[in-house]
């Protein structure tokens with residue numbers, strides 16, 4: 444074991460049991476995250492026709508009549524995770540759970556966490572606080588009924604929690620959620636809050652926001668959480684960004700992907716705008732081999748075990764939207 448690994452392991456074992464809830468960034472200026480400390484693998488369980496990129500092309504009223512592929516694709520992901528010895532958090536759409544309750548049960552049986560992706564894949568920032576409350580309440584109850592375990596995590600569709608709807612965190616806490624992973628501290632045309640912390644933070648008492656992973660290089664916030672970038676960039680570059688983000692942010696990385704991203708055979712939306720088709724269909728055949736490689740090269744845990752249940756290492760957690768070194 445390297446000196447760094449020993450130091451990290453020693454630090455984690457000494458600090459974890461009696462650690463305070465907050466981990467000020469400044470206390471760990473010299474810490475370098477060791478490669479063996481796990482990251483969080485997350486899957487946003489929705490079908491290919493429910494994505495934001497096709498929102499202007501496919502009517503919600505058509506969802507019911509389209510061939511569903513989410514069950515077979517999610518089962519395939521369960522197999523890939525099993526082969527790679529990884530555990531993950533599945534943010535499942537209530538709409539999908541309602542039609543595939545046994546899939547929810549299989550996710551639990553395989554040792555993964557079930558969390559909520561809302562019910563109908565409606566952006567959080569396009570809902571009123573009351574509509575949002577109904578959406579996250581309905582999905583939580585349904586998932587808990589099927590899963591038989593508490594649902595503690597939430598991810599907003601299209602990372603749609605930001606400065607314009609900060610109330611969402613208070614509603615999540617009131618509805619019994621413990622954490623959210625809905626803020627992406629980057630600039631993007633569909634989402635993003637570049638000024639948000641890049642490490643877990645407590646936006647309101649009672650709920651932890653675990654932002655998607657970004658790393659600042661040359662003054663630019665670069666996404667390092669996977670998704671479409673994992674298909675776009677060469678594998679080595681994705682891996683390098685992930686490692687650098689862990690080092691610079693002193694925090695585990697959060698990686699995400701969707702079941703439809705391992706499905707090159709899915710029906711094509713030929714009337715969708717060029718940019719949407721490019722984003723959605725690029726390198727679908729490369730996701731699975733890249734994912735298998737990623738699972739071999741890093742250790743992966745579910746969100747709740749990593750951040751809520753005592754395995755939290757010496758990771759920084761800041762207390763507000765603004766208290767963070769964004770240098």
Ligand SMILES: [Zn+2]
Pocket residue numbers: 487489560564599600601
């Ligand atoms: Zn989604």
